[in-house]
Amino acid sequence: MTITDRIALFIAENSLLEPHEKVILAVSGGKDSMLMMRVFHDLGISCIVAHCNFKLREEASDLDEELVRSYAQHLGLPYYVNHFNTSQEAEEQGMSIQMVARELRYAWFEELSQEQSCQKIAIAQHQNDHIETVMLNLTRSTGLQGLLGIPVKRGKIIRPLLGISAAEVLQTVEQLEIPYRDDQSNFSTKYARNKIRLEIIPKFKEIQENFEKTMIQNIKHFEESMQFIHRHVEDLRANLFVYQNNQVMISRHRIKEYIQDSYLLFELFKPYGFQKNILKELQEVFDRPMGQLFESTSYLLLLNRDQLILKERSIVDRDGYTILDLFEPISIGNLSLSFDFTMEFNKQLPKEYAQVDFDKLRFPLQLRYWKPADVFYPLGMTGKKKVSDYFIQQKINRFEKEAIPILCNADGEIIWVVGYRLDNRFKVTENTKKVLTLVFN
Known part of the structure; x- marks a missing residue:
């Protein structure tokens, strides 16, 4: 030939x-x-x-x-x-x-x-x-x-x-x-x-x-070994990594037996760009309580209560959007907030709805994400509470709370932790003349 x-x-x-x-x-x-x-x-x-x-x-x-x-x-x-x-x-x-x-x-x-x-x-x-x-x-x-x-x-x-x-x-x-x-x-x-x-x-x-000739044969053997490792890692990743809601959920209990195997851990997280020094930090704190966050150039990894949660980095405007009027729905990320004056007051509405006393609002309103210094007066509770403490009480993890919108008055007072809890200062009372219904999608 x-x-x-x-x-x-x-x-x-x-x-x-x-x-x-x-x-x-x-x-x-x-x-x-x-x-x-x-x-x-x-x-x-x-x-x-x-x-x-x-x-x-x-x-x-x-x-x-x-x-x-x-x-x-x-x-x-x-x-x-x-x-x-x-x-x-x-x-x-x-x-x-x-x-x-x-x-x-x-x-x-x-x-x-x-x-x-x-x-x-x-x-x-x-x-x-x-x-x-x-x-x-x-x-x-x-x-x-x-x-x-x-x-x-x-x-x-x-x-x-x-x-x-x-x-x-x-x-x-x-x-x-x-x-x-x-x-x-x-x-x-x-x-x-x-x-x-x-x-x-x-x-x-x-x-x-x-x-x-011997080296070419060796390289072939190396390739076969690498293919075997890749198949094993891919099978293990498919078994451990559960994809849901644009995140990857990994059971801490199930991954625990592999966590101290540095090479295997690196190969498991390699597609997500995590360097060995970052994964070493994960190994060191794995048995500690939740909350630690690990970062690659394109992904975030959260050590949560029962799981490791992996999500892609996203660029979000944390300052949010100014609401000048109530005629059009407002979008923030892939979420939207709309307004309705037609519904009567209803105590049994699902969490995606909130009803407020319209006359207590001061425009322009602001729809933004949570900030560490935020405090509000949760409806049904006594006194004020840091929003971060409320999230902990509700067992909301770090990734989830980063994605929860906050609706504020013109003076910065929190009206609604959207989808979770209304502020007591804006609730509908017997003196309310106009009810505004907020609809969160």
Whole structure:
């Protein structure tokens, strides 16, 4: 089987492309990407060639550009180039040249993919890049995930050459007489990846002649292990995490046996963005009383009485809305408050209704959320009470109380803790001339 056939089979087996999809080929001028360009041409895949000139190697960068352009024209493939002042960008952003080049490259590829209606972006990394990435990750705190190396696909990015080795790439470009240029920086051991390729891997090959083949087999085993872990975690998450009313409810009793397993806990909450240090705090206070709140960038986790409650962060205007008149319903979040003068006083109304003495209202009214300093005079109770204490008495958890609207008079006096308790000062009495019915949805 030829390299072209093997790459075609690899694309099919890994579902990298659909028949109708068009691909951007990221071509630097090196042997890997030049081979990819030739293979995609020979396979008749709809594609365009994209080359980044980062202006980092003076004349050599321009010679790379010219080589890619001439070979793309020889093959009859559309060609696009972008020039970047990479060194200046790196200096202005205070970042490494390698990191800036990567960001510039992928930002342009994304822009080009939209302009040219391309669904995929092909990167010419091969098996040896795969191995080097794993070994590089061993020097970092990447965990088991880092041992998986380079993903075959991620979003629009595909890597169709991951099934062939560097030696096979070199042999094929020589056989097919494909022109290419070597980037001399690839031979400098001042870069960690180059040091691994040029110095570390040869030492391993002295111990194990088939080191690359063995590493590819190891990576496969790592992938299988990770898949097994993911299946176990997903099954456990499905069993423990109960979704209701836009929140996730997790029984403290049921999760208790797993709470001190740091790795498992991290994997369970990984989709919600919780870092290990935050989960460590959860472990430390898990057996204490309720009330602790833990935060990720996108979620909040509340340690409540019998449950852990997980909810997505939301941006809410805590100051609420001013009510100038009673002609239209007022909305706050996904809730609404409407007004009705037609109903007579009724002591048996459900909690979604409240009736007040209209003449005691002072406009403009305000509908807002609870604040820590709020106090009111609960109907049916003696004296005033902090709203926060009332919530505790009613066993309302922190997430619930954050979502309860408060209706206030113009002077700030609380009229109604909406859906829960009317303030005694605004109740209907025998002297009331006009009854206003508040309807909460």
